[in-house]
Amino acid sequence: MLTITAGTHTVARAGYTIAKNSSTKNNTLTITDGTVGAAYGGWTEGKNLIASTAVDETHPVAVNTGANAEAEGNKLSLSGGTIGANGKIAGGIPMSGKLTIMANAAGINVANYTGARDLVGASANSEITIDTENHTASSEKIVIDGLTFRYAKVKPEANTIGTDEEDVWGGRSVLSNTTTHNVLTIDKGTEHRDAYGGWTAGKGTMRTAKKDSTENTVNLVDGKVRNLYGGFTASADASAAGSATKNTVNLSGGEATGTVYGGFISHTGAGDATGNAVAITGGTMKDVYGGYTNGTGQTTGNTVTIGDGTNALPTRTNIAGYLYGGNKTVDTDNKLMVNTAVSVKNIKHFEKISFNISHVSNATTPLLKLTDGVQTSGLDWDKVEVTGANDFVPSTYRTRLATLMHNDQGIDFTKAGVNTYNPIRAKNRESGDLEYTIDTDNPTVTAAKEIYVDGFRFRHNKGTDGKGAKHLALDGTVAAAYGANVTVKDGAAQDNAAEISGGTVTGNAYGGALTAVAATKNAAGGSAHITGGSVGGNVYGGAITDAAASGNVTGSSVHVAGGTVGGDVYAAYTTGTGATTGNKVYLGDGQSAIAAGTRVTGTIYGGSGTDVTDNELQVQGAGVTAGSIAHFSKVHFALNDYVPDGANVLSLTQNTALPFATVTEPTYAELSGWLGDAMEKSAHLFKMQGSALTLNGYTPGNRLRRLGDIEYVFGTDNDAGTTTGSLDLSVYRWRHDTTDITGRMPYIFGGKAVRGAAGETLRNRLRLKAGAYVYTAIGGDTQTPSGMAQENTITIEAGAQITQSAIGGKTRGGLAEKNTVIVTGGQVQGNVYGADSAGAATGNGVFVTGGTVGANLFGARATGLARENEVQIESAVTGTVTGASSTGASAVENAVVIRADVAGSVTGGAALHSASANRVEITDAVIAGDVTGSSGAQTDDNQILLSGATVTGDVVGGTSAGGTGNTLAIYTGQSAIHDFSGVQKLRFYLPNDARASYTPMLQLGVAAKDIRNLNIGVGFSGSAPVLHGNDVISLMETLPGGTLLTDADIANQIEGTQGVTMRYQFALQKRGTDELVLTLIGAAMNDQTKSLVEPRCGATDFINRGADLLAASGISSAAKEGGRAEDDEKRGYQLWAAMSQGTMRAETGSYVTTNGYNLSVGWAKEGRLRAAKTLFTPFVEYGRGTYHTYLDDGTHGNGKISYLGAGLMGASNARTDAGRRRRCTVEEYEAAIAVMSLSGRSRPTTAKMPTMRRISASERRGCSARVIH
Secondary structure, eight states: OEEEOSSEEEEEEEEEEOSTTOEEESOEEEESSSEEEEEEEEEEOOSSOOTTSOOSTTOGGGSOTTSOOEEESOEEEESSSEEEEEEEEESOSSOOEEEEEEEEEEEEEOTTOOSOEEEEOOOSSEEEEEEETTSSSEEEEEEEEEEEOBSOEEOOOTTOBOOTTOOEEEEEESBOBOEESOEEEEOTTOBOSOEEEEEEOBOOOOSSSBSOEESOEEEESSSEESOEEEEEEOOBOSSOBOOEESOEEEEEEEEESSOEEEEEEOSSSSOOEESOEEEEEEEEESOEEEEEESSSSOOOSOEEEESOSSSOOOTTOEEOSOEEEESSSOOTTOEEEEOSOEEESOEESOSEEEEEOTTOOOTTSEEEEEOSSSOBOOOOGGGEEEEOGGGOOOOSSOOEEEEEEEEEEEEOOEETTEEOSTTTOSEEEEETTEEEEEEESSOSSSOEEEEEEEEEESSOOOOTTSSSOOSOOOOSEESOEESOEEOSTTOOEESOEEEEEEEEESSOEEEEEEOSTTOOSOEESOEEEEEEEEESSOEEEEEEOOTTOOOOEESOEEEEEEEEESSOEEEEEESSSSOEESOEEEESOSSSOOOTTOEEEEEEESOOSSOOTTOEEEEOSSOEEEEEEESOSEEEEOOSTTSOTTEEEEEEOSOEEEEGGGBOOOOHHHHHHHHTTOSEEEEEEEEESSSOEEEETOOTTOOEEEETTEEEEEEETTSSSEESSEEEEEEEESBSOEEEEOSEEEEEEEEEEOSTTTOOEESOEEEEOTTOEEEEEEEEEEOSSSOOEESOEEEEOTTOEESSOEEEEEESSSOEESOEEEESSSEEOSOEEEEEESSOEESOEEEESSSEEOSOEESOEESSOEESOEEEEOSOBSSOEEEEEESSSOEESOEEEEOSOBSSOEEEEEESSBEESOEEEEESOEESSOEEEEESSBOOSOEEEEESOEEEEEEEEESSTTOOSOEEEEOSSOEEEEEEESOSEEEEEOOTTOOTTOOOSEEESSSEEEOTTOEEEEEBOTTSOOOOTTOEEEEEEOSTTOEEEOOTTTTSEEEEEETTTEEEEEEEEEETTTEEEEEEEEEEEOGGGHHHHHHHHHHHHHHHHHHHHIIIIIHHHHHHHHTSSTTOTTOOOEEEEEEEEEEEEEEESEEEEEEEEEEEEEEEEEEEETTEEEEEEEEEEEEEEEEEEEOTTSOEEEEEEEEEEEEEEEEEEEOSSSSOOSOOEEEEEEEEEEEEEEEEESSSOOOOEEOOOOOOOOEETTEEEEEEO
16 A cells, blocks of 8 residues: 655556566555656556566566466545646556546536547556546546456356446457457356457557457356357447457356347448357357358358257257357358257358267257248258267167258258259268268258258177167167178178167068178178067078078177067078077176066077087076077076076977086086075076976986085986976075075075085074064074084074074984074074984084073984083073983983073983983073973983072982982072972082071972982082081971971081181081071181192292392492492482392291292482482382292192382491591381282192382491381
């Protein structure tokens, strides 16, 4: 900002730059008084200055006038003072806007007025003028106006609404400077009167470039204007007249309510409006001119373009008027380019018309429709052309490619009185593989209503995916369809294709046909694609139809994915002497399902004639019905998503014979990919309908096969070479399967084995999730005579339901091992088996943590040995629970663990022969039935453990009369049963909180119980509180007032232990007539308990050795290192270390030995305090070793010991004189924290304890040591 209030100044500039790539912006010059020769708000010389030339106001040529300097937003405020008589005033250079310097509402009359006058001529791109406001000699205001005429880029702010009198422009001159390279963009709802890319008017400039408007651009994106001018000129004088050339208007949106001009001349001189362009991709408008002049000049070489060549016009686009190349009748090089469909009133003054057919999708919709009801005239037929033919995909059966122009009132090709049509007529063109003709619907000069393009491909007629022409569905009826038909003897049919997706072909369809008599060349690469519609005759991929022909048909194909064929299908066909080899028929495309009802009435052939090798049938989906197949060296069934489970892949209605070896067996990848996560899939590859299939070379008994984890069936339904049924494929996994079931199925499995005598199932996972509803579920279903089922699992989750059985693993004679059923939710109405085996069953289990089980549970059910099977119940079940059962052998070491109620009986093991060593454990649960350890011919060593359990029935240890070692054990919590039997051992394990007068641990539901000859024992928890003399604990009680019969010596003493430390003596006694109690009569410490204490003594000794090391070698090393430089008062801490290693034996009555090393490390510093020398050291200590303990009775313990500690240690030494020691006292202070780890075993034992600290007193050099802890 610059303010002038007084004085005289030659030039005043608020902002000033002459530098390269610079500008002056947003400066303000204020003059309130004083005298100024020339005043500028901002001044920009330009960029790319010529350094060798002086640069100032009088040398403007020093500036590169082709550069883009800027002056923007500068202001000049004049409220007083004087501007020199020949001075100059500018707010900024360049600048847009007006400054009023004089105003009189009564009017101002200017004598000798000649129009706007240039105030400043030094800017390359701008002008500053003084003029009256209305540009006449009489006005109310005199104004200073700043305009940019070159390189302006203007975009009005969004939603700017101008008045009807307000225009908008990119660049403008009122001094007739040429406006050029300006850009105006109208967007986002702005409204104006007229819009100009460049606007040239007036006179007076001294510059060379003047009067013209050239290379300006207007972009109408959004908003509203009246007239739209790319370039506008009104400048003309006696010497020359301005032109409007090479200007552009781009309309992509918005609205022009008036007329659109690429270039416009308003004067009546001789200037030309040429080389201008209007491009329309959207918006609304009326008339459109490429060029327009009011003068005598030319309007030639202009272009109007419709569309961008890729996209259709937006639906709201509307051209309500006419399209003009120019307003003059001479239309040389005026061009109309139509890239997409459009409707206008009419077209005029175009010499050339070009139609782009590359994106035509409907051949009957005209690209240019003319609607004013007047015949289109003045066209030159020779100048009507087509572009985009190379990108166009024509039909294989209809010649019409596109309709170019349509006028109901006709199209006249008389140009300047000359008939331009007759000398040429139909224009035949060739572009690449496309042959086409441009013609009119009525081939005369004046009577045509349409211009159209007909054509076809004569070679390589394929779509972009190599499968035939696209987007050309047959929607009518034709006699025959050809991709190509070659009728020349030495011609070849190469890479042609026909596609039929609708309509009707009454005869044959050919991809490529060679029909010439005695043809010598080949037909190769032809293809026919049938995806819909119908073909009444045959379909040929490639065909040679003359018997005298000698060529081959190779590499041809037929693709059938829909529609119907009334005759036969040939991948290749010849009636001549050539071969038909290497051809293919595809049923389905592998990318989508085959259309329902797809049928070939006749036979599908790979080729014809005597040489038909290497032809293939590729079946890529299910659902085609054909008569038969023949002449294929390979038949391959693709297994994909379009071959659903249970599908009839290819149905045949006629007797068919082929070598079985031609049907390719699927690979592991194909089988596994098709099966996916499904349990099992099957399909009828060939399904015979009232006919027979003969597979030559078929071997019965070989239809079951395995690949990796897959087992599959690949053979006929009757396992014979001839069948009227089907060729089947069934796929499932025998191992490592993971299947989730969520739907309704009668029978499901995780893995299945059917093949061979010993085929097994292994590690399959079957999970029933919410929504699953099945009858029977088997984790691993081994159906072979001796195969095993191992490590298979079923998981039943919430929302699943099984109406019959759930079986972890099932065999017909082999071992069932480690199979599992897990019930976490849902409902099982039938039995649950960890394994169901006709052989042995080992390590199987059932685990119930939720859901509902309404029948019986077995860890395993076997015919052979049932061993180590288990049932765990943590959620209530209805039915019986059995650890394992064997109907033909033994059941041993099985277990039942119950922590929830069971509405039925519980059995550990049941067998025909021995049922021994089985275990039933019941905790906090109610059993509504009996509990049996084992049931069998011999039942020994079974256990029943009750903890807080209630059994409404009886508890039976073993059912056999001679059973031994069967135990009923009662644990913490009161248990209640009706009665017990088959028990030889009765054990009571006192709870941790055992106290005198404890309620009975076992309450019987009978009034009389005989426990004579039972082995009764009592056990204790090691953490139980110590009992006191004469404490009485109630063990068992009958019904009140009942009778408990005991042995005569029941009062004899028995011994019990509490862990390994306490030894108790008890007396088993009756209290009253119905209660068995336990009375404490003595207690003593176990002698071997001392072995647990011995390691602590050794640890104490080991720690003391570390303390001795500190008090002796440690303090000595610290003093030596800390006092090394006695006269250096600034000496810092010095590192010291001490270490010892040894073995020591400590006598304790018995003894303990320790062996290891001790290490101390510290940082020492020596100083003085009065007459005393002081030593201070922090330290870290560590020790590691081993210990061995020995008791007199031979008990031996051993282990490891270590400690880690840190502390502070100090010492002082006082002297009475400098040379003679009269008294020497060393005081040592130590404070330490240590953590010790002690681990070992003494049949065995482990302990940890804190460090015990001691520093021994010692004598060093006659000084007594005193240690303070």
